[in-house]
Amino acid sequence: VQLQAYGGGLVQAGDSLTLSCAASGRTDRAYDMGWFRQSPKKERRIVALIKWGGGASYYVDSVRDRFTISRDNAKNTVFLQMNSLKPEDTAVYYCAARLQSGTVWYTESRSYNYWGQGTLVTVSS
Numbered sequence: 001v002q003l004q005a006y007g008g009g010l011v012q013a014g015d016s017l018t019l020s021c022a023a024s025g026r027t028d029r030a031y032d033m034g035w036f037r038q039s040p041k042k043e044r045r046i047v048a049l050i051k052w053g054g055g056a057s058y059y060v061d062s063v064r065d066r067f068t069i070s071r072d073n074a075k076n077t078v079f080l081q082m083n084s085l086k087p088e089d090t091a092v093y094y095c096a097a098r099l100q101s102g103t104v105w106y107t108e109s110r111s112y113n114y115w116g117q118g119t120l121v122t123v124s125s
Contacts, residue, residue, distance in 0.1 A: 001025045001114050005095045008119030015123070016083045021095030021116055023076040030100040033071060033078040036109055037091035037121075044094065046107040048080060052100040058107070063089075085123045092118040 007019040019035065030052040038044040048069035049058040057069050068081040078095060096112035106112070 001027060001029070001031065001097055003095050003097060003114055003116035005093065005116035005119045008093060008121045010122045010124065011085055013086055013123055013125050015085050016081070017085060017121060018082065019080040019093055019095075019119060019121070021078040021080075023078075023097065027076045031097040031114075032100050032106070033069075034096045034098075034106075034112060035069060035078075035080045036094045036096055036112075037089075038094070038118075039091045044109045046109070047093070049105055049107070050078065056103075058105050082121070085121075087123045087125045090121060090123050092120050094118045 001023050002025045003021055003023055005021045011017055032051050034049040035047040036044045037047050046060055047063055048067055050069045050071050054071050066084045071078045095116040097114040098112045
């Protein structure tokens with residue numbers, strides 16, 4: 001499967017932004033999806049995950065209650081709604097996919113086989 005992330009940009013602190021990740025290719029298979037982010041000189045880290053069925057999601061503590069991950073399987077697209085953005089949210093955001101894994105949450109980037117190209121989010125203070 002190929003992933004393409006888009007929707008990043010430059011915003012001010014407190015603003016909202018929605019990222020999208022469109023999947024193409026082998027979309028006939030069931031994938032758990034995730035958003036990761038990476039700041040300069042830092043490793044890529046999990047932001048949010050969503051299970052194939054869309055009914056279960058996971059968030060890292062720093063974004064819980066501000067970000068919402070969702071998916072539209074009919075359109076092969078995953079979204080990350082980001083509200084109340086902070087300067088520390090500045091990073092390149094990547095979407096990722098792995099074949100569905102039941103109830104297990106895989107939060108390490110090495111557990112994901114497929115990656116989008118990344119989209120830059122810059123939050124100014």
